[in-house]
Structures are given as structure tokens and as C-alpha cells.
Amino acid sequence: MDKQKLYVVKIGGDLIDKEKDLADFLEKFTTIKAMKVLVHGGGKLASDLAGKLNIPQQMLEGRRVTDQETLNIVTMVYAGKINKNIVAKLQNVDCNAIGFSGADGNLIKSERRAVSNVDYGFVGDVDSKSVNVDLLQKFLELKLTPVFSAITHDQKGDLLNTNADSIASVLAQALSENYDVELLYCFDKDGVLEDVDKPDSMVKTLSFAKYEQLRSENKLHQGILPKLKNAFTAKENNVNKVVLLNETKLQNQINHQNEGTEIIL
Amino acid sequence: MDKQKLYVVKIGGDLIDKEKDLADFLEKFTTIKAMKVLVHGGGKLASDLAGKLNIPQQMLEGRRVTDQETLNIVTMVYAGKINKNIVAKLQNVDCNAIGFSGADGNLIKSERRAVSNVDYGFVGDVDSKSVNVDLLQKFLELKLTPVFSAITHDQKGDLLNTNADSIASVLAQALSENYDVELLYCFDKDGVLEDVDKPDSMVKTLSFAKYEQLRSENKLHQGILPKLKNAFTAKENNVNKVVLLNETKLQNQINHQNEGTEIIL
Numbered sequence: 418m419d420k421q422k423l424y425v426v427k428i429g430g431d432l433i434d435k436e437k438d439l440a441d442f443l444e445k446f447t448t449i450k451a452m453k454v455l456v457h458g459g460g461k462l463a464s465d466l467a468g469k470l471n472i473p474q475q476m477l478e479g480r481r482v483t484d485q486e487t488l489n490i491v492t493m494v495y496a497g498k499i500n501k502n503i504v505a506k507l508q509n510v511d512c513n514a515i516g517f518s519g520a521d522g523n524l525i526k527s528e529r530r531a532v533s534n535v536d537y538g539f540v541g542d543v544d545s546k547s548v549n550v551d552l553l554q555k556f557l558e559l560k561l562t563p564v565f566s567a568i569t570h571d572q573k574g575d576l577l578n579t580n581a582d583s584i585a586s587v588l589a590q591a592l593s594e595n596y597d598v599e600l601l602y603c604f605d606k607d608g609v610l611e612d613v614d615k616p617d618s619m620v621k622t623l624s625f626a627k628y629e630q631l632r633s634e635n636k637l638h639q640g641i642l643p644k645l646k647n648a649f650t651a652k653e654n655n656v657n658k659v660v661l662l663n664e665t666k667l668q669n670q671i672n673h674q675n676e677g678t679e680i681i682l
Numbered sequence: 683m684d685k686q687k688l689y690v691v692k693i694g695g696d697l698i699d700k701e702k703d704l705a706d707f708l709e710k711f712t713t714i715k716a717m718k719v720l721v722h723g724g725g726k727l728a729s730d731l732a733g734k735l736n737i738p739q740q741m742l743e744g745r746r747v748t749d750q751e752t753l754n755i756v757t758m759v760y761a762g763k764i765n766k767n768i769v770a771k772l773q774n775v776d777c778n779a780i781g782f783s784g785a786d787g788n789l790i791k792s793e794r795r796a797v798s799n800v801d802y803g804f805v806g807d808v809d810s811k812s813v814n815v816d817l818l819q820k821f822l823e824l825k826l827t828p829v830f831s832a833i834t835h836d837q838k839g840d841l842l843n844t845n846a847d848s849i850a851s852v853l854a855q856a857l858s859e860n861y862d863v864e865l866l867y868c869f870d871k872d873g874v875l876e877d878v879d880k881p882d883s884m885v886k887t888l889s890f891a892k893y894e895q896l897r898s899e900n901k902l903h904q905g906i907l908p909k910l911k912n913a914f915t916a917k918e919n920n921v922n923k924v925v926l927l928n929e930t931k932l933q934n935q936i937n938h939q940n941e942g943t944e945i946i947l
Contacts, residue, residue, distance in 0.1 A: 506839050508785055513788060514786070515787040
């Protein structure tokens, strides 16, 4: 394959909440010699700040209902505190990181979610066409390492809260046109369990048929379903390799030891 | 002069606090056809958030003593909420804005202020060598409009709170090597008053000798002294034009109507 290798690495709130573990992770992340993009969530810190400010939070199917005050909170926490601290820490270990929201350089434009039964407020949805891949590629060619927070914009002046797993997926899809992309969903489990009640039931590969079967049998953890949906969408849209793995195993994965659960079609 | 024209425009907290006025200002800012860089402060919103979170704030000679909790606040407010909202609003009026802290792309590295009589905490000082002008120029060549918040980093992993007037000054100085830079300090006064008690005493030009004289006679407003110091440093370091003007007069200035007070040597 002629395309250059590129990793899209997604990390979640569980890691971001632990300062020492995050620092360890970032040090390993910098050892990736190939081009790389980092995507982070950060849910718990946003909930903590909302609590301190007495702004009630409503979660629906794992998604945060985002009124104006909550949008301010997630913008401050995701695009401000978490994003800039990650960038500063990566700069300290000689990785020329650069932090973005989707508004910056119009890198990720989203559609505000239509009101149906639920009004999610300032929440945006993305697909692979949302990504300004030309500009992103110019940054990669400048040897920069983009770090994306889960805030996008509608290009009508509003910021929108967006699912970080979805952002990782659409970035991987859009970049696959010109790069050999490996999308790594890092989290606090070793991979996908065939049976949520059996910790040693991790599957090495997960096909869509198998996923549908496990889901119909209610064997999958509810929390992993949106992540898997994004993982399959990426794989269906030409992302070369998609893996869900433990964040502590990143280095093994980079060294081709095939950690976690690989998504297959 | 062969160099391309470039504006460095600084806006302060008084403007940022007024949503409608800020939107008006940003619309005028986008009419600048030349290359442009925006720098913003945002002090009052940070103090508001600190108040709501019961984190006491200490100001010394107009500078915020920045402990770890206060650093989190200014990072959230300056690099998160204010920066990303400005970028989203500029995107809405067809300006391809991109928001930065100094940590992003190592664009502005600062020195943590040494502890003398006072420990300012996480406060960083900058000079023209702090600016990664090569990378900044690449962004300008990509037709991007950089928007800088007043957060920098020490490249040792820490973010540092930095004076926004100083950031505007050092950006203007660093960019003057390759551009014909006009540095505009926009604020809520028409310019520098020869006598703070006489509103109609604005001076059209202010030389360093005149500044020293007015200062020794205690005729200048205390709040304008750090801004003037940064303005003179810029002018002394080859910035072609340095002006302090009313933020409502930006468009006149761009149309060469010579608003405000111009700094001369």
C-alpha cells in the first residue's frame, strides 16, 4: 500500500480524569512515529463543573442535553481546560501538538440535531463530509499533531457539543482517502466482551453479524453500543483498521501486537 | 514598501463582555482585506466564574495572581469559551478564523515569572523571540486568521497566564520582520488623554518623551500604563504603526482616517 500510515486515537473521560495515567498515555502516544491525530472527550469534568455551578445536567441515552449554560461549560472544559492541558503536556514531550475545536479553520462543521421527541439543544451531528480534510492534511504535512476536542460548529455562529467517538470516526473516514488509517478507540476495558458478565469473554475480532447477534441477545454493555456503531461506520467507509482496546495497551498495538477487539465486516 | 500589510488587533474585556458590541466589532474586523491577527483578553468573565466557584482572586498592579485553580479558570474562559465563540462568530461571517493558545503548535512560549517580592504563580512573560513566527506565517499563507487567547506555555508542560497586551506586542514585533505591521490596541476610550481629567485632551501622537513627561506629572490613567509600555516596545522594535483607538472606530482606522493616538518615537 502506497498511502502513508496515520493513527486516529480516541481517549475518553475515564483516562482524562486521572492525571498520572493521562501523562503516561501521552508519553506513549508520542512514540508513534507515523502521523497521528488525537481525539478526546471529557464528560466527567464537565459534570463536575456543572455541579459546582448548580447547573442541572440531563443525560438521555448517554448524550448530554446541552442548553446555553451547558454549552458554555463543555466549551470551557473540553476546548479549554482539557484540550490545552493535553497540548501543553505533548509539547513537553517533543510532540508538536495543536489543539482544535471544529470551529477552528472550519475543520469540522456539524448539523444541529433536529428536535424530535427530544430537544438536545446545542448538539451537532457529523459525517465524513463534515471534515475540512484539505486543511487538516496541510497541518499534518507541517508535522503537527492535531488534538481535537468534542466541540464543533454549524458555521452559523454557534458551537455545538458533539460526540467524541463520532468525531474520531468521521476524521478517520475523511483521512482514509489519502492515508492508511488505523482508528484506535482507547478505553478502560481490554476490548469487546462476548458476554458482559464474563470478563474473560473478549473477542479478538467482531463482525457486524456477530455484533447484531450479541446485541439482540442483550449480551453487550449498553455503554459500548454508540462506540461500536461509530467503529462499524468507520470500517464500512474504508478505514483500514478499527480497534477497541485498553488505553494501557496502546504501545503494544503500535508495535503490531494486535491488542483488543478488531472490527471486521 | 514591498512587505505585505498585516494588522494585529487587540481587543479587551470591556468589549468581550458585551455580546452585541462584540458581534458588531467582529463583522468590521472581517472587512480588513489585508492579513490579520486578533488577540483577546477577557478578564471580567474569568473573575465572574471565579466568584461563582468561590475561588478568591488577587490582583496586583492590574495583574492576576494565578494559582492552579485560577489557571484552570483563565484557561477555560480565555482559551475555551471566549476564544471558541469568537472563532465561531468569525466563521459565520466568512472569515476563516483559527483559535490558539501559545501552547498550540508551540506558537508562543513564555518564561514563568520569577518569584521576587510577589509570587504571581502561573504567569508567563513573553518577548519577540517567544513567537514561532515560521509556523504562524505558514498559517497566514493558508489564508487563516489566527485568534490568540492570552494563555501561553513554558514548553515544560505548564500553561501560563499572560498579559494580552504583551502578546499583541510580541506578535507584532515578530511579524514585522516579514510584514508591514499595524498594531491596533482597541479599547473603550478614544485614545490617550493628555490629562485624565479632561476628556477632550486626546493626543493624536504620543512620543516617548511626551509619555515620560505626562507620566511624571501623574496625568495618565494608571490602567493605560501597561498598554503604553507594550505599545512603545512594539514601536521601538520595528512595528511600522502602533495606535490606541476606540473599538468602535476600527473601520475608520482601516480606511486610513487616523483615529486614536499614534505612538511615535
